[in-house]
Amino acid sequence: MPRHAHIIFDLDGTLIDSAPAILASFVAAFAAAGRIPVRPVTDDVIGPPLTETLQLLSGSDDPAVIDTLADHFKAAYDGDGLKQTTAYPGVGDMLEQLHRQGIALHIATNKRLAPTLKILDLLGWRTYFDAIYALDMVTPRLPNKATMIGRLLAERGIAANQAAYVGDRLEDGEAASANALPFYAATWGYGAITPDALRSGWMHLPTPSADRLMTD
Template sequence: MTVNGIKAPFPRAILFDLDGTLIDSAPDITAAVNELLATRQLAPLTVPRVTTMIGNGVPKLVERAFAAAGMPLIGRALEEATRDMAPIYNRHLTYLTRLMPGTRETLAHFHMSGMAMGVVSNKPQVASREILLHFGLTDALGAIVGGDAVSQKKPAPDALLLALERLRIDVENALMVGDSAADVGAARAAGMPVVLVRGGYTQVPVEELGADLICDSLGDLPLALRALRDAA
């Protein structure tokens, strides 16, 4: 496989981001944020506004939400709000969340072809697994790593490396698929190629994030990888 002119092996494992890549969770996350803000008598935020806050874990989400609502929190106040968010967040996982276009078909394609797959997310581990169970996707996944399963969230490489360890695949034979700068940063830190899918939660155009390959939708990934393999 060749990506950006660099020779790389056709992957034996694909690691997928969750929010904005496999699922559209912004409406549920917004509902959780607004329930938390209401406990402090703060006005609700819109889905587009909260979408800009997604991608770096729940603590950062809470920090950004309170800042946007006009009550910036630091220190103990932020810690307390983050603790309060945990049960609220877990009540808003699958009611409004939907699969991104092509998710089910793409995972089924790679699963049938024998590809090892995992999910690496900054979302908490239990929440990530519950969502994937809800959509019936766990059978195709050999590893699910949430942000609280590692010491450092993406863009650090920790979650990717742990997922590959569980899949028993070397980093040289793996590919990361995501939608944001955090995914690119994590892949680069781990030493693997990265594909970005349009339509996710990045606030920076995907063309500016330095991915090896960009797909218009997740459903385009199988053909894109096949073309790269054939051209190698």
């Protein structure tokens, strides 16, 4: 029997390399708004919710500024931008193997729901996942990833001892721990936790591996 009946995945930096599409869309958003980012638009800004990243890049928390930038970002990214998204090598095979073994797969991501669904369709993965949760799936949006995972577990009737979370950032591990879930640190993505930063009880997943997730 597999160790976990349910596996919940982060998306950006864990299953997909969305960096080129996201970074290009941030650059396009600032250009369209006639603003210059206050810091470089590099991989390390990817991961937090869109509003937080735009506040970081703009150096502003003015709602009008952030709303304008967000609109421009969404127009760039949700159109052709997200088509630059690629799967990390081995991820498609991992998901197929887990799904074939009867493990229920889910997503809990900071990415907005609309582009998440488009990307899953683009990659042909939508049918692998039983539940797809995003911060903006409800209004007002969910406050953080820990709350989102807790909602997924509650609404799906999943006990913590039946599931695990896989992600690439410290925030992901903290959100898993907040819900008493085992955490697998995917260290192949752009937000990757370094092995020496793993906390007690967290497991290192250096490459996409269905076998590790089913047995470790």
